Amino acid sequence: MKCNLLFLLLALAACSQIPDAQSPAPSTSASTAAGASAVPAIEPGILSQYHWQLGDAFDSKGMRIDALFARAEKPVQLDFSADRLNVVNSCNNMGASYSVKKGRLQIGQMVSTMMACPDAARAALDDAIARRLHGSLDVSLLARGDTPRMQLVTDSGDTLTFIGVPTAQTRFGGPGETTFLEVAAQSVQCHHPLIPDKQCLLVRERHFDEHGLPTGTPGAWQPLYQEIEGYAHTPGMRDVLRVKRYTIKNPPADGPAIAYVLDIVVESEKVEN
Incomplete structure (x- = not known):
């Protein structure tokens, strides 16, 4: 069987290091994890230097949001380009426009392919992502050692923490x-x-x-x-x-x-x- 996806490639955006956070910001809109310091500025250029992999997710009552961890071996990942957010390791391909304004991550309408998911957990994963990654979210960048973290807080109080993994462009110092x-x-x-x-x-x-x-x-x-x-x-x-x-x-x-x-x-x- 032969599958040609080349026509989809033109729509993919190319993924600029979180500064060393030795001096934390005076305040941060989301709670700062113990031992971590806040990075004072959030810009698209910073976000696009990392693959952001979901590490923790809790609702307003402190309960883990299990629906977001349907694929333990492939955590939900956010990739940012200049003005586009792509979701990796969901069932369908998902993405949206975005901007950062005054400590808020503004996410546009999430668009998705319409493939049938192989099981109920994978189908629920896409829905769980879409319900939280929309509208305006409180966003903070935290640094623990050399590992940056991004924390998103929804208006309903859900808190999602993502671990930054340097992109190849960041690791090799150029676009390739x-x-x-x-x-x-x-x-x-x-x-x-x-x-x-x-x-x-x-x-x-x-x-x-x-x-x-x-x-x-x-x-x-x-x-x-x-x-x-x-x-x-x-x-x-x-x-x-x-x-x-x-x-x-x-x-x-x-x-x-x-x-x-x-x-x-x-x-x-x-x-x-």
């Missing part, structure tokens, strides 16, 4: 370069001085025009001696990936100078032996 890689259905044995019988992905570069149509001549097949961050290859599946390619500053002597990070799987096809 977008490229497409085709991954062959089977990996190949490749030479590595420290790993006998090492298996490498077999890849080649692909090119697409602004309409998502293949263009030009694919590059030559060659083994990739490193991992693609965020990608797990299934033997027998040929995949086309949109990836971000980053230059690694001061790479180790025996390590790669380039890092590849998965953006999205554009195309996937089972190849019969």
